[in-house]
Amino acid sequence: MQETVFELQEKKTDKELYSYQQGAIQQIFEKFDNERDDYHLLYQLPTGGGKTVIFSEIVRQYLKNHSKKVLVMTHRVELCNQTSKMLTSFGVVNKVVNSKANLDDQEKYSCYVAMVETLNNRLNDDKLDISDVGLVIIDEAHYNSFTKLFKFFENSFILGVTATPLSSNKETPMNGNYDELIPGESIENLIENEFLARAEVFHYDMGLTSLEVGSNGDYTVKSSSDLYTSPAMLNKLLEAYTKHSQGKKTLIFNNGIETSVQVYYTFKNAGLPIMHLDNTATKKQRKQILKWFRETPDAILTSVSILTTGFDEPTIDTIILNRATKSLTLYYQMIGRGSRVLNNKSKFTVIDLGNNLYRFGPWGADLDWGAIFKSPNYYMDRIRDDEDIEASFKHDLSEEIKEEFSNSEETYFDIRETYKQATFAGESSKVVLERSIAQHASICVENSEDVYDALALAKLLKEDIDNRIQVYGKCISKSTYNFLHWLKEDYKKKLNSYLRENFDEVFEEIHGHPPEE
Template sequence: MALRPYQQAAETAVLQEWEGENKKTLLVLPTGTGKTIVFAKITEDRVRVGERVLIMAHREELLKQAADKIEKATGLKSAVEKAEQSCKGSWYRVVVGSVQTLTRDKRLKQFSRNFFDTIIIDEAHHSVSDSYQHVLQYFDGAKVLGVTATPDRSDMRNLGTYYNSLAYEYSLPQAIKDGYLSKIVAQTIPLTIDISGVGFSAGDYKMGELGTALDPYLAQIAQEMLTYCADRKTVVFLPLVKTSQKFCELLNQVGFNAAEVNGNSDDREQVLQDFDAGKYNVLCNSMLLTEGWDCPSVDCVIVLRATKSRSLYSQMVGRGTRLYPGKDHVLLLDFLWNTEKHELCRPACLIAESEDVAAKMTEKLNESGKPEDLEVLEQEASEDVVSDREAALADKLAAMKKRKRRLVDPLQFEMSIQAEDLSGYVPSFGWEMGPATKKQLEALEKFGIFGDEIENAGKAKLILDKLIKRKESGLATPRQIRLLESRGFQHVGTWTFAAATKLIGRIAARGWRIPSDIKPAEYIPEA
């Protein structure tokens, strides 16, 4: 099976991490972009060099899916380590194993500590739990790959306590731009749902209290869905099984063909097949379908299980982002959640790289009252945030530009090149949180950046990566940026090196006076 370009890049990046010093690394791929195919190919590579590979997951569906995809993509069959099934005595070099089974000492200690050379963990955001760590610490000599969909910052910080690096990340917006996932269109429904009294448990909203708070609004939500979902194939996520069952009944009462599935449904497989075939147009569930279930024809998602976990939110919405013939986009219906917990995930969280942009997107979406393409909305919100930030920092930047320092202040550099990922950067891994190294500071100074004000090694690396890429792309240097912006020119960071050099040459030739035909605040260099 031929890999897509980003899948090939992901495989290469992981293998490079392992060849270096990072034996525990992460791979981030959004739902629907073929993460199982990628780790199947990585598995094949390891088997080719004689290694034994363990694929670990916490649900039967994920284990079966992994075994099926590995065989389909590589021809390799897998042994199973789950309940009464064991891989002991098998000739297969690939084992799919249940963490619930392997974490039991009686089962675990049947293996030598070096039995597996490589361990791959599907849905890796679970891997910092005690059960996974018990297994990982036992096979502590193995290389480890954790695979997950887009995580939020708290997830990355948690994962950073075990993993040493992020080998590769393919973002949801990039997957949509590249045409591998459906674009997401969000619509805010003018219905305020009050969950301000719902408490927290294990870092997220309490399911029981959330179900109770949601209950009075279910009938009205069902009516609202008639306006937006009548001709769509919709999946609804709810906090409790009883809430899901009640909502399913209400939907059928208003005219939908709705079905409900949960972990205790005897006919679960049949219901899912019937939904896929079009017998039902709405499927209600209580968190059952967040992982390991694919139905590409879904073109509407409703999240009534409020969450502050971006990874969980992404998984739910991801049930509708797969491509399907005749499907132009997935509609994401959102409500006006009344909550004092500002961490609540909304559609903007899917693609916004900073909290400022997410807040601006949510504000625009709430004001719009009509469907909005999230990519377009993100672009508009980013421009607004940049403008707001520039206005707020104008005095500070003006002071920086007047400094007689030989090197360029990193904040001025960030603002000039409009680097949202720099201004919103938060370190995840332990090495990122430490101070910038001497080698990094020396490299920054060579580029003309004053490194003493850079908060940590992670940000220093991010700035250096940008500087190297800018040099390769022929863009203006930090010193050119500072010189020209100190004379009133705007956004010199977006100029080419050649354009900046040409203008500086003209100014220098006039005794460092700006030519009379140029107005710095309005000047745009020729392409």
């Protein structure tokens, strides 16, 4: 039977390999030939670059030239089935080792495809004979779940493939499990050569300091949910979608099921075609939802991070990051879901509502993966934190509200700079808010004919007042919710009083004459 398997593997594949893929295969085989049998090699290639195609061809060539077996490991059942299909299309007869698999005929196969947990159970039960496995390929190798299996393959060559060779856990860096990294083509090169679409990014300055970081090093679902299910954030998401992606196929990523469900209702109530998907959906439901998403031109799919790997839908036009993450891998995976090229699609839209662009830089910026692999902590420690990011924000009026203040050349007021100057001059911090109120009053008067107009305009400044108070709270290092809430209410009262008492005087200062009776 072994002979038959090898005969089938001789079949030529109809898959066309690109020159960069052939180059990668050549580099990897050089390591097979020149390094020790138990060498651990890591290969990096961006999402959409065709990692599965590359390692399927590697398996085909390896089995043709070696009398040992190959094992391919994945971390999700969908990836397991996709990988098996791809290998079959390369003429590689393979057996999927899942929980239901009958292993009585395992000796007939020279290639196995398995999921981590199932494989771990089978190996611990001695159900699978791996004595003659010469090559182990690990897909999405940045997941730490694979490392527990390395002990079973002490004499095998291990090839890990990933788009982002950075472990999510500082305690288990990838350079502790792999001897060397081969970086593949950069995203920029793949875009230039039309293998990937270019991202057009719209990002919003978000106040995220209420988010908490959990034991896994990323923001907790609870604190994300509290922030992103607030009416203000749901409205901002809907506005951003309407402005940049109305009618386009859109995939929204959230941190947590509750947020995704709230997003679903917000969009549904606005009469938009949306569905929600999370990991509690049955196989059948998931299949139906993804079919609807594929076939509906203006479909919106709101999800939790289950569609970050192994999900290919080239018709996606917009990715919305309705969440913040501290994981570079997750950032690249989420955006990568929109980067597949299709017919005349050469670019796609990204809407960032989590300051992720500020944290990691633009998607596709040339990252030195070699340096990150060697010194991951040096890289991780330099990722900007939220306080630092938000310190550089310039909070001004939104475009819509600015239209109501069209007579004012400048609507921005720098709380931070005013605080610095006041402190330097030995003044009380209270003068900062007094000067802010005077500036707010001035722009209200500038755009009004009488005090009633000015008071109506002052109501539109709620969000700007909130932003100024947040910054002020940080300046004086007092930012408890109750204190800031009191300050905001007090500010609005004082602004209204200031307008009532000083309208005529300010009007005359601005216009050179008193308001008409």
